[in-house]
Amino acid sequence: MSHIVVVGAGIVGLSAARALLADGRSVTVVDRNPAGDKASFGNAGALGVTEIVPASVPGLIWKVPGWLFDPLGPLSVRPTHFPKLAPWLLRFMRSGSKSEMLRITKALAALNAPIYNDYLPLLDELKLRHELHQVGALWVYETEAAFAADAADRDLRRSYGLVFDELDGDEARRLEPALGKVVVKAVMTPQWSHFNDPKRVVDRLRELMVNRGAKLVSGEALAIEGKNLRMCGGQDIDFDQLVIAAGAWSARLAKTIGDRVLLESERGYNITIPNSGVTLSREVIFAERKFVATPMDMGLRIGGAAEFAGLKAPANYGRSDALAKLAKIYLPDLISTDGTRWMGHRPTTPDTLPVIGFSPRRNDVIHAYGHSHCGLTLGPTTGRLVADMVAERAPTIDLTPFSANRFS
Ligand SMILES: Cc1cc2nc3c(=O)[nH]c(=O)nc-3n(C[C@H](O)[C@H](O)[C@H](O)COP(=O)(O)OP(=O)(O)OC[C@H]3O[C@@H](n4cnc5c(N)ncnc54)[C@H](O)[C@@H]3O)c2cc1C
Incomplete structure (x- = not known):
């Protein structure tokens, strides 16, 4: 049985571990502090399914x-x-050119499309489905001008099947009476949802992975050398395949195998x-x-x-x-x-696209990070894609736009 090492016990690394265990792999998850604070804990807790337009726009x-x-x-x-x-x-x-924005939007729309298909079974396994509130999100505006300026953006997102219901200030206050008179326009995006507490999802997922047989190692990964993950303190770990899912720290590890990423x-x-x-x-x-x-x-x-x-x-x-x-x-x-x-x-990343895919230099190292504002949303989908790569299953979406190759 091939042994996969996943570096990072955030939502992305743990989701990859779950999908790999489901395929019958032997999995070790390495984190400098598995239960310690991380982006996956303290975030805003939303599944932001309409977030398909990059941060850099014309x-x-x-x-x-x-x-x-x-x-x-x-x-x-x-x-x-x-x-x-x-x-x-x-x-x-x-x-931020128009053509780049449209290309990136198309790629992110494909990545975002299966979010609930990937999340809901996970929440059932964690017995946390009741903690996901599928009640949408409300975008509120102080000025008519800003609302009007976002019209083209809404239309672009609508073209991918995303729903934007336009409201005036009073309609917004009927939905959320706590809002003040400063709100003159609003948009309801019913496909969004939010968690009671994202930390609980990650904590439960970590515990479930251990119960299912994943080995959890506390320690700092320093470098990838051949088939060996060099650890701070000397307890190095051998692997058949390795997944870099170390969040904002991932570029350092990628660099040790010569993969340059802008993160x-x-x-x-x-x-x-x-x-x-x-x-x-x-x-x-x-x-x-x-x-x-x-x-x-x-x-x-x-x-x-x-x-x-x-x-x-x-x-x-x-x-x-x-x-x-x-x-x-x-x-x-x-x-x-x-x-x-x-x-x-x-x-x-500068283009808002996460880095998901095999290392351009090695087919035993997989990149899975760079999800920016949407890592909680995209964790389980990314985890499934990682397991598909390891199993050599045809990817369900075109992963070319997400390759680390784009930075070389
Ligand atoms: C204020 C804020 C609000 C947000 N709101 C949302 C939201 O509403 N919805 C949403 O989808 N996303 C949101 N996000 C983004 C989301 O939190 C992140 O994209 C996501 O948590 C990244 O997950 P990750 O698993 O890649 O990284 P992390 O959660 O950071 O986990 C990475 C792990 O890797 C470990 N690690 C790093 N380097 C090493 C090493 N060398 N050796 C061993 N271990 C290592 C770290 O200890 C850490 O535990 C928000 C983020 C912030 C900051």
């Missing part, structure tokens, strides 16, 4: 300076990180407020300011922001506080005096 570049200079804005770059970020940024800008940590922040004074029944997305509020078991989670500062810089939790302050504009009854602040590393 005209975006003109909005960036305004965002960078706004202390409450959705984007920040630490000046010391600019030199490292430059190649990623150049590629990001190149991805950045797009740091996101949130604050989870237990007694917020606000009741929402679905995720609300504040469209112009690019952040969200999700009702969860432990309170209202307000999250967003894109901070480029690398993997090591200390968190700036002022960004969590800034999000709570902004949310008050839309949710006038919000009380944000207490709350747990959090930062997580989204693994983000």
Whole structure:
């Protein structure tokens, strides 16, 4: 029986482990801290099925300076990180042409299409189906102009079968009475859903994998050398095939076999407020300011922001506080005096496409990372695709756009 090593016990690595075990493989999952904090735990908990348009789109570049200079804005770059970020940024800008945007959208639409087919059986196995609320998400706008400016984007997404119901401010408040008068337009996307707590999904999945026979190893993977994963501390692990699913840290490991990928940590922040004074029944997305509020078991989670500062810089939790302050504009009854602040590393490529596929250099190493804002959504689908590759089953979608080859 072939032995597969998966590096990373986030939603992507564990989903790959599950699909590989289902195929009868022997699986070892390696993580420097399997049960420790990670992007897969503290995120906004949504299955964002309409997220098929890349972050870099025509005209975006003109909005960036305004965002960078706004202390409450959705984007920040630490000046010391600019030199490292430059190649990623150049590629990001190149991805913003109309033809690139349409090509990437088509690829992401294909990847997103089977999300529920892949998720619902997993949730049944975890006995957590009742924790997924298939109640849609509501995008709210402060200005008619911003709503109108997004019309072409909505139409593009509709052309892939995604549903966008347009509402006025009063209709939005009938759905979510906590919204203030500032909301003048809204869009309901009924295909979205959200979890009570994404951490519970990942914790349960990790436990299930161990119960099904996966070996869980705590330790830091340093390099791939031949058929050996070199570990910090010397407990190296042999493999027949290896899956890199180490989230925002994946590029380092890929580099050890000569695969160059452009991957950045797009740091996101949130604050989870237990007694917020606000009741929402679905995720609300504040469209112009690019952040969200999700009702969860432990309170209202307000999250967003894109901070480029690398993997090591200390968190700036002022960004969590800034999000709570902004949310008050839309949710006038919000009380944000207490709350747990959090930062997580989204693994983000410049073209928004995750990296899924065999290494261009070796057919025993598989890349599975770079899902950016949608890793929770795409984890189980990616896991199935990984198992299909190992089993040499024909992929259910064209994986060419996701290849690491595009960076070489
Ligand atoms: C604020 C915020 C909100 C978000 N909201 C959503 C949302 O609503 N919906 C959605 O779909 N997505 C959302 N995301 C994105 C999503 O959380 C990520 O895309 C996803 O969690 C990535 O999963 P992963 O398994 O690739 O990485 P991770 O969860 O980061 O797991 C990677 C694991 O690899 C381990 N690792 C790394 N390097 C090594 C090494 N060398 N050796 C051993 N172990 C290693 C780490 O310890 C970690 O446990 C959000 C992210 C943020 C930050």
